[in-house]
Amino acid sequence: MGKSMNDSRIRKKVEKIARKEGGVGIGVRVEGGIVYLDGKIDSRKDFLSLGSSIGKIKHAGGVVNNLEYPGKKKREKKQGKKEKIGEADVVIVGGGVIGCSIARELSHYDLKIILVGKAEDVATGTTKANNGMVHTGIGEKMGTLKQKLCVEGHQMYDDISKELCIPYKKCGMWIITTGDSLAHYKIPSFLANFIAKRVVPFIILRRGKKLGIPMHLVKREELLRQEPHVTEKALAAVYSPTYGITCPYLFTIALAENAIENGVDIMLNTEVVDIDVKDGSVKSVITTEGVIDTHFVVNAAGLYADEIAEMAGAREYTIHPKKGSTLLFDKEYGNYINHSMSALKFPRTEHYKGGGIMLTVDGNIQWGPTVEEVPDRDDTSVTYEEIERIFQGYSYLTPDFPSKTVIAYFAGLRASTFTEDFFIQPSKKVKGFVHVAGIQSPGLAAAPAVADMVINILKNEGLPMNEKQDFNPCRKKPVVFRELGNEEKKKIMEKNSLYGRIVCRCEQVTEGEIVDAIHAPIPALSMDAIKRRTRAGMGRCQGAFCLPRVARILARETGIPLERVVKNIEDSYLFVGKAKCLLEVGNEN
């Protein structure tokens, strides 16, 4: 009864917003707090603004925005295969950091677990383009699930990084107020400066105290002493010493490998095309490779989570991708700053999402990310405007930084929902279907806590869970030549002389490491897969030197011809054929 009261209240608010924003005539349905929108609308802009406004309604649990607008694209459905390829207690959909975290946590228990990922490797979607920040939670909206899981997840990183032997550094972070922090408001500058210097930092500190995040106030002089390249416009800073950085794909690969060692089956190149539901319960997952029978599906499909939910008839949100672009600089200037840093600006400007000047665990500095709504869930292109925007937005903090030393830029997409919070709960409609959706930043930091939460949900949903006696939390660390001292280098070379042959000169990656990656628990079978594991090609020359060499090693180790080596996904061939192939008469290739 109470619930429907709530529904009608939400409905009224939705209708009010629709009237105000020109969405007259659209169909509104509210069920269990979830808002369903149907009908036609003028543009994508309206689709987004209506969705966002409705998402902000208090107690609205989710927005399923099915509004049609001119030019809206529908994705083609792929065909599944009918033969049974397996059965599992739990099927996890999605091989990003969330799916792999859940897989690894679930592998503590005596269960048959299958993780399916549509890509050729784990960590190829949203996870790949993450900037590696292990946020403390201070930047998140108070009281959100995001914030709760971020604070918890952050605290779990000390242990999990040790167990999985992944790089994790508490590099610390400056949250800086400047003379421009309040420039948007038309208040006299002495007052604006006073607020930025004296008031804002204390608000942040109080928040931190509430959340148990250690932080302290740093005066301008001290900030400039510790960070000589920071802008003179800095007024004060809050220092957050536990702010961390990791490598998002190495973390995900490590989670996946450890899950495999503990019995999880990871099926890559396997796309879910349908979910069979009988009598309101999950029965099986149909994929491009065949059918997997199961009673529990964990939907960690990121950008495609709403489509997966739809297949089960459990759509309770709509994903609207938000692109973020990042610039990466040469390691040579990695010591330009000593901690990550971010300038506060009120209100937040449209195209910047927090972000700032960030360190990476590999010693680079990165600027970004930006925010831009995009219609295409695969659009990871970086535009000229985005690059300009990053230069304009971030050159401010360290004005004398040699910004011409960009070595790479990339864009990723955030899987945002209109309620802009994590959506982690069992489906209200289909038994056995668990949503783990809307995971945008700080999803990386929150990932370990998200996994814990999902375990509890599955327990409550009736999945019998008995802890394994022989669970092994530790993953063996692969050899990373450049990190070793000379004595250690000598030792490993005695075992395998391939560790003595440098293939990637910029990042000092050896042939031994590349061969290891190709034969790892998740074999690295593309150039990009090798790159993510070893850093070959990630340095200042961006593979100009090592690409032919790595390709040849990959061909040799896998027994495929050189001209069949791929960059990443299927058919992304590096070469079009053998030399002279274009001259052969009658060769259409």
Add this chain to the structure above:
Amino acid sequence: MKTDVAVIGGGPAGLAAALKASEQAKVMLLERENELGGILPQCIHNGFGNFIFKKMLTGPEYAHHFMGKVEKSDIDVKTETAVLEINEDKTIVATNPSDGILEIKAKAIVLAMGCRERSRAQILIPGTRPAGVYTAGTAQRLINIEGVMPGKRIVILGSGDVGLIMARRFILEGAEVEGVYEIMQKPGGLTRNVVQCLEDYGIPLLLSHTVTNIKGKKRVEAVTVAKVDKSMKPIKGTERVIPCDCLILAVGLIPENELSKQAGVVMDEKTGGPVVDEHMETSVPGIFACGNVVHVHDLVDDVTMVSEIAGEYAAKYATGEIERGKEIKVVVGDNVRYVVPQFLRSIDMDNVTFYFRVKEEDKNVKVIISESMAIFEKKERIVKPPEMVKASVPSELLKGIQNELRIDVRGKYEK
């Protein structure tokens, strides 16, 4: 391990330096590849050796001349050996599969690591990141050494020499070259290459153009090109989408100086290489540099000639035979972008050759080297930014100089 002279890099610079040094001293030559020659083995076109051999040799032929000599010498050659560190006390840490970690204490070091190509990111081309975007040098290696084709419908950005040579190479392999696009108003490579590699094959060269987008998911599907204005910004409305499967970048070379910086040598911002004196000695006593590590050369013959100087004086340093005088700075004057050497210290050779590039094209000019008054003049019929200019000055004219030396390109001479 100890040696008199350690040469880092077995390309044309390293080979010449090692050979010359070995006439007087014990030499070790370190090369990260499994064969010597550097980039030359992949340069199968001709045009090498015109000055030194008075012949047009191919890259492999040019390299083999020196490799044969090295083989007969008592130079200790270590291939597959990557240098990890150089310390200011001239200790080198290197690694190779047979020795493991090597520590080499050298009396003198010659840096001859060559250069690398500018990448897509350095010129900030927007778009996606599909397979099929290669630098010209990588493409050259792929075709000529690895035997694979990077693409069949090619767009080339940049008209540097490697790009021009690759345009022709692609045609010879049966690929289509849609055009060479150059952001500057003038071609970036040697005139002879523009003629022999593009004009002779009917490949269009579009000046004041750049690539503004790369499209494609798996492989390159198309690139967008646009005209640029005088500040090199793309002009709206001039964009054209060119379907292709491969984008080749020939957008410049950068001296490879990671090790030099580690060794603490002072760098010249304009050349991207260390500052050197007329012996090719850097700011760190006993550390010499030569070839493209110092500045990017047009012709390998010049690399060989300066590297011989570096080798000779590295050996002299190692055996304690160098005497130094007062340091004379060489400063750039009118229409000069940079000059090597950047300073003089001994003036004990017969000639000192200054290598420099101009900022702007000019005709019938004089190269003037002066202290307070001109001490040397030389006529040049034409000077262009892509073509290096040389001035060989007899040492007797330089002796007695007390202050800065200045080099200008200006004035007209009567034809």
